[in-house]
Each structure stands twice: as structure tokens, then as C-alpha cells.
Amino acid sequence: IESSIPAPLRDTWKKFAATEFSTKEEFQREVVRHVETTLARSLYNCDELAAYSGAALAMRDKLIIDWNKTQQAHTLADQKRVYYLSLEFLMGRTLDNALLNRDIKDYAVEGVSELGFRMEDLIDQEHDAALGNGGLGRLAACFLDSLASLSYPAWGYGLRYRYGIFKQEIIDGYQVEVPDYWLDFNPWEFPRHDITVDIMFYGYVRRYTEDDGSTVNIWEGGEVVQALAYDVPIPGYGTSTTNNLRLWSSKPSTGEFDFQKFNSGDYESSVRDQQRAETISAVLYPNDNIDVGKELRLKQQYFWVAASLYDIVRRFKKSHRAWTEFPHQVAIQLNDTHPTLAIVELMRILVDKEHLDWDTAWNITTETFGYTNHTVLPEALEKWSVPLFQNLLPRHLQIIYDINLFFLQSVERRFPKDRELLSRVSIIEESNPQVIRMAYLAIIGSKKVNGVAELHSDLIKTTIFKDFVKIFGPDKFTNVTNGVTPRRWLHQANPQLSALIKEKLGSYDFLKDLSLLSGLEKFADDKSFQKEWMDIKFRNKQRLAKYIKDTTGISVNPSALFDIQVKRIHEYKRQQMNIFGVISRYLSLKAMTKEERAKQVPRVSIFGGKAAPGYWMAKTIIRLITAVSEVVNNDVDIGDLLKVVFIEDYNVSKAEFLCPASDLSEHISTAGTEASGTSNMKFVLNGGLIIGTCDGANIEITREIGEERIFLFGNLAEDVEDLRHAHRYGKTPMDPALKEVCDEIQKGTFGEPGVFAGLIHALTEGGDYYLVSDDFASYLSTHKLVDEAFKDTAAWAHNTIVAVSRMGFFTSDRAINEYADEIWNIDPVKVDG
Ligand code: RUG
Numbered sequence: 001i002e003s004s005i006p007a008p009l010r011d012t013w014k015k016f017a018a019t020e021f022s023t024k025e026e027f028q029r030e031v032v033r034h035v036e037t038t039l040a041r042s043l044y045n046c047d048e049l050a051a052y053s054g055a056a057l058a059m060r061d062k063l064i065i066d067w068n069k070t071q072q073a074h075t076l077a078d079q080k081r082v083y084y085l086s087l088e089f090l091m092g093r094t095l096d097n098a099l100l101n102r103d104i105k106d107y108a109v110e111g112v113s114e115l116g117f118r119m120e121d122l123i124d125q126e127h128d129a130a131l132g133n134g135g136l137g138r139l140a141a142c143f144l145d146s147l148a149s150l151s152y153p154a155w156g157y158g159l160r161y162r163y164g165i166f167k168q169e170i171i172d173g174y175q176v177e178v179p180d181y182w183l184d185f186n187p188w189e190f191p192r193h194d195i196t197v198d199i200m201f202y203g204y205v206r207r208y209t210e211d212d213g214s215t216v217n218i219w220e221g222g223e224v225v226q227a228l229a230y231d232v233p234i235p236g237y238g239t240s241t242t243n244n245l246r247l248w249s250s251k252p253s254t255g256e257f258d259f260q261k262f263n264s265g266d267y268e269s270s271v272r273d274q275q276r277a278e279t280i281s282a283v284l285y286p287n288d289n290i291d292v293g294k295e296l297r298l299k300q301q302y303f304w305v306a307a308s309l310y311d312i313v314r315r316f317k318k319s320h321r322a323w324t325e326f327p328h329q330v331a332i333q334l335n336d337t338h339p340t341l342a343i344v345e346l347m348r349i350l351v352d353k354e355h356l357d358w359d360t361a362w363n364i365t366t367e368t369f370g371y372t373n374h375t376v377l378p379e380a381l382e383k384w385s386v387p388l389f390q391n392l393l394p395r396h397l398q399i400i401y402d403i404n405l406f407f408l409q410s411v412e413r414r415f416p417k418d419r420e421l422l423s424r425v426s427i428i429e430e431s432n433p434q435v436i437r438m439a440y441l442a443i444i445g446s447k448k449v450n451g452v453a454e455l456h457s458d459l460i461k462t463t464i465f466k467d468f469v470k471i472f473g474p475d476k477f478t479n480v481t482n483g484v485t486p487r488r489w490l491h492q493a494n495p496q497l498s499a500l501i502k503e504k505l506g507s508y509d510f511l512k513d514l515s516l517l518s519g520l521e522k523f524a525d526d527k528s529f530q531k532e533w534m535d536i537k538f539r540n541k542q543r544l545a546k547y548i549k550d551t552t553g554i555s556v557n558p559s560a561l562f563d564i565q566v567k568r569i570h571e572y573k574r575q576q577m578n579i580f581g582v583i584s585r586y587l588s589l590k591a592m593t594k595e596e597r598a599k600q601v602p603r604v605s606i607f608g609g610k611a612a613p614g615y616w617m618a619k620t621i622i623r624l625i626t627a628v629s630e631v632v633n634n635d636v637d638i639g640d641l642l643k644v645v646f647i648e649d650y651n652v653s654k655a656e657f658l659c660p661a662s663d664l665s666e667h668i669s670t671a672g673t674e675a676s677g678t679s680n681m682k683f684v685l686n687g688g689l690i691i692g693t694c695d696g697a698n699i700e701i702t703r704e705i706g707e708e709r710i711f712l713f714g715n716l717a718e719d720v721e722d723l724r725h726a727h728r729y730g731k732t733p734m735d736p737a738l739k740e741v742c743d744e745i746q747k748g749t750f751g752e753p754g755v756f757a758g759l760i761h762a763l764t765e766g767g768d769y770y771l772v773s774d775d776f777a778s779y780l781s782t783h784k785l786v787d788e789a790f791k792d793t794a795a796w797a798h799n800t801i802v803a804v805s806r807m808g809f810f811t812s813d814r815a816i817n818e819y820a821d822e823i824w825n826i827d828p829v830k831v832d833g
Contacts, residue, residue: 020062024107028115030058049185051117052095052125055108056187059098063233064190066242070831074153077829078319080328081153082820083312085342086335087304088137088284089144089158089245090165091129091232092488092652094188095122100492101149101237127182128651130164131247133288133610134568135482135678136374138652139452139812140335142678145485146816148236148243149512151828157308159300160189160230160247163283168610168649173626177286177613188232189247195229197307198253201299205395217352219395224253225277227307237487238512240833248307250280287612288568289380295388302393305342313349323356327367331824334371334446337382337438343369343445344396347403352395358402370823371442371449372480374675376456376464377572383435386428400436404428407444411471425467443468443476448823452482453676453697455717480819481700482676483812486514489682494660496536497687501804504529515808520801530797537663537687537800544661548606548645554633557640560602561790564683565666566650566658569611569618572673576621576759577772578607578666579628581779582644583741583750586632589641597641601787604643608650608658620758622646627750655679660686663796664711664786667692668779670770672717681810687800689789691782693775701810705803711789713782714775723774727767734763735776 005013021027035041035054046054074081099105109119132138140156147154166177203222209215232245252274279296280303316329334340343365350361375381390397404427415421427444429435443449443465451457457479461469469477491498491511502508504523510516523529541558548554556562565578582605589597607625611618629644647654659665665683667674667690674696683690684701691711692698702710715723726732734742742760746753763772790796808814820826 018065020065021058024111027058027108028111030061031055031115034058048117048121049125051112052122053185053187055112055122056095059095060187062102063098063235063242066235066240067233067244069240070242073831074829079153079829080331080826081155082331082333082824082826084140084143084154084156084333084335085305085308085339086140086156086158087338088132089140089156090132090137090652091141093123093126093128095126096492097488098235101235101487128653129182130180130651131158131161131284133165133286136336139482139678142483142485142812143816144234144243144245145487146812148234148241149239150813150816151236151239151241151830152820152826153829154243156245158245158247159281159304160249161281161284165284165610166286170626170646170648173623175611175619175622189230192229192231197227197310198224199227199303199306200224201392203394205398217395225280225303226251226253227303240831248281248304250277250303252277289375289377289570290612290615291380291382293383293385295392298384298388298392301338302341305339306345309342309345309349323350323354323364326364330368331826332369334369334442336372336374337442340438340442341396343441344399347399348395366445367447369446371446373439373449373451373460376459377673382438383429384438386434386436389436400427400441403444421467425471448478449476450478450480450823451675452480453700454479454481455699456675456696459672459717478822480815481697482678483810483815484678484681485812486511486685489659490685493656494540494686496539497660500532500536514811514813517805517808520805524798524801530794533687533801534793534797540660544657547657552645554643554645556604556643556645557602560604560640561663562604562606562661563664563666564606564658564662566608566655567679569609569621571617571770572669574668574670574770574772575607577668577776577779579625580738580741581783582628583744584737584780586642587740587744589638600641601790602640604645606645606647608647608654610650617758617762620756624750624756624759631750659683662688663790664688665690667698669693669695670720671695671715672720684803685807685810687804689800689803691786704809705806709799709803711782711786713778715771720771723771724769732773735773737780738773738776
């Protein structure tokens, strides 16, 4: 490699090579050095933000040394790598996580304290890296943590949005979106000015015939934008392995195109072009489980996929292997359909640029990709309009047509008389305009397709992808149940619980092997352990109560039952059912005598979550929650018996203190709609119980922890279709308790009823698509069981301890090992510390 230092000079180099700090004093020296030189501040001018910045930069230096070692070890090992392509990485904060993963938090806390700061205050200065909407993006972040912790040679590829998910403000009870500009100071990334890729859009395809008769397609004449790489180190836990997350940022290409315009005096238009280029990576689309089909989104997808593939191919080509070796060196996982264009782009590279024949290229491609499906909701399945696609990516459309043609021909050969089947499985839907069904393209171009929890993986096989199971056989479809990283979601979020578990189990090994939690079960009836366990829960609830008081002014009693539902606001997740349930509870309390009230278990109903800016019904649900909280919290008859709180701007760092503070959390989607859910796992892992439907990972959680430890209710997925049908034909009278709630809303108890008319309409004339009425009675009666169960503190403690002890399955390490063995076929690489 030309850029390496000549061999005779390497000893000098090595003498001065960077070294990592490994004691408190060395850490302090680095913090102070960064504050004084990198930030040009001094001990007379160092606030918490400067101290955080110094600590973060010191930590970054440490990570980057391991990052370099890891990349060298991976290059030397020359093994197969996995590339995880995700349009979202919801990382949250990094400093605390890095300190814990590198196991230096204790001396770092002491170190900053001797410099005059409290570590928690510094940690609090950090802006969340919020490059995601919800579960899908957070899953990608947990997977990166596990990939590094398990020493797999892996890279993440994503977009470096200038604006992450919007900040949510609640003004007069309504959601208001505020831009999240998070890059003012981001110490965790490295711009790689030497790593840029030119990406083309629009243009036309020129086709000509070579002397040997073969046809060549050249895509040219389009607009060129440059992708610039930013690298983010991902430290593993208990290992030196530090993997790379590469995020692409868009900027104007430095090609002649701009110069010509500039020189010819068309300054304004050249600036406009620059801005157009920068727009591509400017903002994360704020939709979760909704496809909107905007051209800029398609641009983002192609920009990111093309830059990533260029990078992957460049790395592969360095090894001078034959192209047929590509799938033995490279596995690419498509996180949802967002990166599906990678299949088409790899075909374009292999056929148009590397001149491989179609069949060879197709074999390589279909051996390389894996596709994870995260939803069966029709409104979330991506489809791109053919005319829009034709204009933006003309060559890719031709390739898609060819993929489709060869695929349909093969289907026709196997199922000769089934014309309906051909139209059902065609990548092109014959609508007006025609659209490209991205999920179908992802299935056809991948080796394996997986769902994210057992029920979900079964559902995709029997519903939306049924025809493909018939065509490809069942083995192409598999399940990998999601998981969460116990490093962030137990050790970091709940340090006291983690320390107590360590005390009982003898070491922190459970953070690497979560199945070791099973060792806790034998203490489930130990009274003093139960007390310590419940005391930690109480302190976590006190911390949340203080946060609620400080941010909303609402006083809540930490001894009350904390009932939390935090996730994106979506009709299928049924926050509306929760708030209707709260209203029903309020009405019952109001109807009770003083004596009866005295026997009730006090509740705090806590909600949090963002609504997509254009999702009017979700915004109405937020408004109902805030309206109910205004009434209930100020009702003197009710006092502490019921409080309703909406936590503004729910994000990863808020989840970190909400999960440890729940007694009960709600995972109450209409059966069959929530692919997995992952917060259900986080809440149980933190010693809370859940109320939930038989949906997503709730089912496996039940299997693991035992049905006596979960409050399941509601109809099953297999009954949903019939129930919806009955609603359509007006055969389902509304549940009486729900009717009472609707009447109360319509009476104006919670303000102008017109505001909520849409919500009521959805239950009535709207056909109650999410089956709130059908599940309402069992939802309410199950809440009664919760109240009863909560009164028995010893039994509650026992059940939460047993539940935690059986949560080993839900670590993302297990999920990643399954992907590695069954889909990617990759092995770990040891990195010397
Ligand atoms: O809604 C799903 C969750 O059920 C799941 O746990 C998560 C991770 O697999 O992905 C969520 N999801 C699905 N986010 N976006 C989609 C649709 O593209």
C-alpha cells in the first residue's frame, strides 16, 4: 500500500505511537489537555459542557486506538465481514456507555470529581444521537453493541443526518415539532476527508453493442453528489474490539459541472446546486411504520446504498479475489426494505462495470444479501412509483425489470397455469401509476428473509409473503427474535440493580452471558433480597417522580403503581385504548364512596412518545392524554389515586430512566400488528411486569417467564380478520364501558369534544379497525387483576425476580449469534488488547 510508512522508519513511528490512558491520573491528564488545548478553555473557564467535552474527547482517543487495532486485526484475519445497512441508528448517548463498556467508569467518576465535577452532570450534557424513529433504529444500535461485544468483524452503514428525529414540545396540550440540530459538538465522529464517493442521479442510459456482440449499458449525464464518510467507533463490552459505524454525509461534487456554472457568473444557481446536494442527508424522515413515497427519501436511499456498496466493493477488491468469492467475504444485511436498492446496485456494478454475465452476477448477489422484515402493516410496506424511479434511477429501473422478468419466467416454468400467481408476485404492481414493491425485490434478491419474533415470522409466511414460500420453499424464511443489549438496558440504565445482581451472582459475567441471570431465581423468596430488590425499584421511581415534578409540575407518589406506556404513538399500538382505560378508571373512582376509594391501589399512568408530524390521529391521541391529565390531576376527589403524565420528547436517554421505574408497562397492540416490540424486553429486564396482548415478542416473553407473571388479555391474531369483518357489517355493539367513556368525552368533560371526534369516529363509523372495543372488557378486567396483584408486595417481588432471572433469551447477543450462524456465516476475530 503506497500510503504506508517505509519499513526502515517504522521503529521511529512505533516509538511515538499513541498510547491509551489506563489509570485515573492519565485520564485526568487527557481531560485537562483537551479542555485546555482542543477547546482552548482553562480552569478559570470550564463549565459542565466543557468538562463533558474534555472527558468525551479523552474517551474518544482511547476508543480510536482500539478502533485502529480492530481494523488492522480484521484486515489481517481476512475473514468474512458483515455489513449492516440501516437507514436508522438510534444510538442515544455515548459517554456513559463507552466508560462502562471499557470498564473504567469507577476511576473516571473519581477522576472528574477531583477536577470539580459530578460525572452524572457531565453525562447529562450529551445530546442524544437520535438518528432513528423508534424500535427499528434502536434495534440497529443494540445490534452494533452486540456485534462488537462478540468480536464479530462488522460494519454499520447509515446516513449522517444533520437533523435527527425532531424534538417534541407539548404546547397547550398539543405536540409541536422542533428541529433537532445535534451536530454543534459531536466528539464521537471522525470525518474522513479522504473517503468520498461520487453518486449520480437522473441522467439517461446509453446502450451500445460491443464488437463481440455483447450489449453494454452506460448510465450517464446525471447530477453528481458527493458522499463523505464519517466514522463512529463502536466499543464492545469486555473486549478491545471496536467496530465502525460509517455514516455518509452529502455535499456538492467538486466536479467541473459546478465550476463551469460558477465561472460563467451563474453564482446563485451554483449555490443552489450545493444546497440541493446537502439536502440529501439533511433530515431523517420522521415516520415510523408509515411509507410516504417522497422523492427525497428515495434519493437518500440510493445515495447511502451506492456509497456503502462502493466502499464494500473497494475493500473486497483489495484482496484480488475472484468475484465468485464475494459472498464468502461479504454478508450484507438489509434492515427493512429501505436499503433494497443495494441488490440492484450490486447487479449494476457486477454487470455494467465489471462485465460479469447476468447469471453469475445474480448468483453472487443472491448469496450476499439477507433481508429483515419488521412489519406486516400494509401502510408501512415500501412501494416506489415507477415514473418517479424512472426519472431518478433510469438504469436501476431497467435492472429491476430484468430481475422481475427472469423471476416471473422461472415462476411460470414451475407453475405454468397460474397467471394470477404471476401478477401477485410481480415486483411491479399494475396500479396507476405502476409501483415497485420493494419487499418483493428484497425477498427475490436475498438468500434469507427473517421476521423479528416467532409470531411475526409465522405471519409473514402465511399472509403477506405466502406466495413466496410456495415459490422458494420454507427454508428461505426464518425467524430471529429481537433482543436488547443488557449493557445499556440493565447495567447503564439501572446501575443499582446491576450491582445487586452482581453481588448475588458473584461477577458481572451475566452482562456477557445473560443466561446466567437464571442464578437469581433461587433468591426469589429470600426476604432480605426481595427488600433490596424492591428498594431499588422504589429509588428508581423516586428519581422519575422528581423528574416529573421538575418538568411538568405534577406531584406523583412513588408508592403508587407506576404504569408506563412509552413508544411511538400509533393507532395499532393503541395508546387510545390505554387513555380510554384511564378515563374508565377515573369514572369508577368518581362513582365510589370514600371508603371504597380508600381500598384502591393508587396509579400513575405515564405516557410518552412522538407522533409522526403528518399523522393527525396520533396527534389527537396525544391531545386526549394531555386533556385527561389536566382534568384528573386537578380533581381533589381523586388526589393521589390517579395521576396522568405525558413525558415530553421521549427518547433513548429518557427510556433509560423510565424502564427501571415501571411497575407495569403496556404493550397492547392489536394482535398480529406489532412485529416484535423491544421495550417489552427492557421493562421486564428492569424488574417490571407487563400487561400485553398475544402479539410480537410478548408471546415469547410469556413462554420464558411463565404466564403467571404476565398480564395477557385480548383477542388473538387468528381472530382479527373475523372481528374486523363483523365490525364492517355493523354486527358488533360497542363495549358498554367504552361507550361510557365515549359519552363522557362527548359531554365535554375533557374539553371541546369536537377535538376528539376523529377518535370516536374511528371506533364507530370507522369500523374500529384496531379492535379497541373487542378488547376493552378484558383490558379493564386485567387491570383489576394487576391492582390485586400489586397489593401483595412479596408475591410481586417474587414474580419480578423470577421474571428477570428468565430473561436471558432476550439479549441482542443471542440474536446476533443466530444471525451470524444461520444467515451470515461469519466467525469472531480476536483483537489483542
Ligand atoms: O414496529 C416494529 C417493532 O415491532 C419492532 O420491534 C422493531 C424492531 O424490529 O421494528 C419496528 N418497526 C417496523 N419500525 N419500523 C417498522 C416498519 O418499517
